[in-house]
Amino acid sequence: MDRPTDLHVTAVKRIMRYLKGTLADGIMYNHSTDKANLLGWSDSDYAG
Numbered sequence: 001m002d003r004p005t006d007l008h009v010t011a012v013k014r015i016m017r018y019l020k021g022t023l024a025d026g027i028m029y030n031h032s033t034d035k036a037n038l039l040g041w042s043d044s045d046y047a048g
Contacts (some may be wrong), residue, residue: 026040
């Protein structure tokens with residue numbers, strides 16, 4: 001970005017906060033078998 005504005009900085013901060021808050025979430029792909037297995041998880045305890 002040639003000339004970032006305050007709007008850009010705010011957007012980057014929001015993205016970083018989101019990523020920091022979702023570190024425990026993930027998707028795992030294991031291709032060691034003939035069948036593709038896709039496993040996803042997330043912390044659904046929104047209270048804490």
